[in-house]
Amino acid sequence: MSTKLSDNFQHETCPNCGSNWDGGSIIEEFIRQRDEGNQFWKDKTDDDIRKYVEGWTDDEILAFVDQNMSFDSEEEMQKFLMQDRKDISWHLYSNFNVKVQGSYSPPYRFSRVIGVEIQGMYDGVSYWKCPDCEKTWNRWTGEEEITSIPTHPNYSDRINS
Numbered sequence: 001m002s003t004k005l006s007d008n009f010q011h012e013t014c015p016n017c018g019s020n021w022d023g024g025s026i027i028e029e030f031i032r033q034r035d036e037g038n039q040f041w042k043d044k045t046d047d048d049i050r051k052y053v054e055g056w057t058d059d060e061i062l063a064f065v066d067q068n069m070s071f072d073s074e075e076e077m078q079k080f081l082m083q084d085r086k087d088i089s090w091h092l093y094s095n096f097n098v099k100v101q102g103s104y105s106p107p108y109r110f111s112r113v114i115g116v117e118i119q120g121m122y123d124g125v126s127y128w129k130c131p132d133c134e135k136t137w138n139r140w141t142g143e144e145e146i147t148s149i150p151t152h153p154n155y156s157d158r159i160n161s
């Protein structure tokens, strides 16, 4: 029987062997790395890590703007806050050196699925591959592909997000 990938396949179970492809919470993983002494996260609070992964909430942006910027009127401030989130982020980054955009996309979880890129064929993932049963699926159609792509011996199952 042929299997096909669902839309949210990266965090579901393998349609072929049933193994769990969800690689866990990105925030929890980074907090764990910090607690184990990883230099990149040194001195970062749990909240700093959450902001790094998910970005700032509207309330956090509002509080920052309220404390650090001055406007001629409440209306001017509202006008600033009504801008596209990207424009607000750029302004805060260039003027205050704070990064309010998250570095990851929802659902902020790792996936164990392996993205297979074939050099000379396409600049990006062409196949998704289960790390456990090694079955592969076409990236565009979601259909099973009969291929034989060996898993690199140094493969780590936390590289995809």
Ligand SMILES: [Zn+2]
Binding pocket: 014, 015, 016, 017, 018, 019, 130, 131, 132, 133, 134, 135
């Ligand atoms: Zn599988």
